[in-house]
Amino acid sequence: MDDDSDSRSDDEFRIETRSIHAGQDPNPETGALMTPIHANSTYEQDAPGDHRGYEYSRTGNPTRTDLEANLASLENADYGRAFASGMASINTVLNLLETGDHVVTGNDVYGGTHRIFTQVYEDYDLEFSFVDMTDLDEIEAAFRDETALLWLETPTNPLMSIVDVEGAAAIAHENDALCAIDNTFATPYLQRPLDLGADIVSHSLTKYLGGHSDVVGGALLTNDGELDERLGFYQNAVGATPGPFDAFLVLRGTKTLPVRMERHCENARVIAEWLADHPDVDRVYYPGLESHPGHEIAAEQMDDFGGMLSFELDASLEEASAVVSNTEIFTLAESLGGVESLIEQPAPMTHAAIPREERLEAGLSDSLIRVSVGIEHVDDLIADLDEAIDSALASPSGST
Template identity: 45%
Template sequence: MTNNNNNNNNHKQNNNLIQGFGTRAIHAGQDPDPATGAVIPPISLSTTFTQPSANAHQGYEYTRAANPNRNAFETAIASLEGAEYASAFSSGTAVITAILSILPAGSHLIASDAIYGGTYEAFSKIAIKQGIETTIIDLREPSHLTKLLKPNTKLVWIETPSNPTLRIDDIQAIAKYTHEQDAFLVVDNTFMTPYFQNPLQLGADIVMHSVTKFINGHTDVLMGVAATNRIDLHQELQYIQNFMGGVPSPFECYLARRGLMTLEVRMQRHEQNAFRLADYLLQHPQVTQVHYPGLNSHPQHTLAAKQQKGFGGMLSFTIKGNLNNVNALFQHLSLVKVATSLGGVESLVSSPAYTSHARLSQSLRDTLGITETLIRVSVGIESIEDLLADFKHALENAY
């Protein structure tokens, strides 16, 4: 059995030194290489590490258990989320799998219905095979939890803002009800990143991210991460990380750590552009609805402003017509690309009804507002005038 005691301390956030977000994003866990003085630590590709004796090691033994590049990334994420611990995985869905693996058979979990399609699949079709009962429901009214929580409820899961309709759940209120049942709360913070929202400070027990998205920010890494202040949950996650083996490669950890260095400035530009685009779309005659929490017209704008530090770079909008008009709009976009995923420096559009949420039933998609004319936009950091011109041209030629 691998001994990770030394590694546990490598992830811990030093709360004695409070620095600005941008400073921590650049420096946390990013010490110069002691052997060469290299400012950027090298990529450590070795799968094994020498040991001074049979019952001791120098912090690293086998790279599935711990790796210098992974530790550097985990330390930075813990710092930015205000967490004691962080555990990186090979993808966001690997994080979901790991958290489900914490639950004993016979457990009950409750999840918001406004979640990523892959998360919905994991809960509705995979968790049941592990003997886990699942309730997926609208949690915009947190008090509904009082009627849903059971003695065997172990986990409540929300994603706020949600993918793709940017719905907001009240983290603090949901955490209160969750903890009354002695369950733990997980918040998917992928859309906001730690720059705009820190769920642990609002009562969440675990915050997770698809690192693939804004955290890395360059559309070239597949990773996930979970952060927590609870040592019991961290130890469970670390055990699963090691013995189920869903860990990211050192190279991906290196790239993700590099991406973090510019997270602050990227998120500022993502948000600036998203505000401008949302305002433009809101006034367009062919657009029937715009989902962006930063708009005063968003039904949960006040709640978003209360629990977030900003509104991010994701929005969605609905256009008049049908799928033919959506495809015509896509075909006339030049700068903006049609692709799945989100959070990169480049702007992307997609049709959630046929991508991220395609496996959900038609009736459920309709209930959630994921219609065939809903378009999700990951607003990049290009020059805003170019983005506005591209959407203007596409909308003019979509009919």
């Protein structure tokens, strides 16, 4: 990958190469390899309106431009837009809609997504139907004349349900609606929804793409130039754009995305198999296990099964709380996708806002534990979980 940046139209190179180089050329003046942090708000114009591509940093900033090109390349997209957070990117997709429009979405979407749908945009007279997205018939049945958007996540949080992206996108298009996918859990290393028919991919860059739990960001990717123009209008008009330091940090993160994801997946697979054999564990939710109901679709549309998993203990809410409080390497924290392992209990934490009956009906038991498997040594991670489970539960398993 040398200086002829147009010729490396990226599809020639594999994702391991593009993650490091796409959108990033050595500085032509200094030869510096790394994209500079353009800490700058405004740009000199030679005459009114005659500028060198940049006028004002909310509208465009060179560090952000490199990040957007890099992310677009990873998702096999023609266009990319970066935002100040994953929520800002989700908000921008909703900006495309009009009063009276209807959205079909999953009954287990990320809580913040559910919140912006019901507590912000319902007030603007958008309507939302929350359905079981693993059932294409249910998705289809929810469509109405006013449906303008199908919004989905796969794998979902925290039960790792798998949605058939190709099937869902086809339903959206038969009904003249857009299909947008939050690809945060899978990342483009494992799943590229635009190739499967989606119109827009959304990311929380805060998670695997940043990868080091040190930055908050979001992105939207598409192959549709007109759609990108509209997203760009709202990106600038609303103004939730990332600063250059944040853009730089994500660019630094994406360079190692492939190697990190390989280790996340490998560790998660080993831990899922270990948990599946553990006498105190009732159920493991990991799409890489053949017992997972979405395993076959996941195997078709993903290159591997990711670093997120959940499991249900044969235990009370309090005992499960003791397990997540007892780990040493796994940090008790919300969020996911960093190099370090995190553990959390959805019932009193990420999903506490859902009334208990409703939560149980959705399959989120009191003793459910969600894990973001990091890239530490897997034997240390298993020993940590084993000790935490043993010391919290009355009947120690003694298994390692």
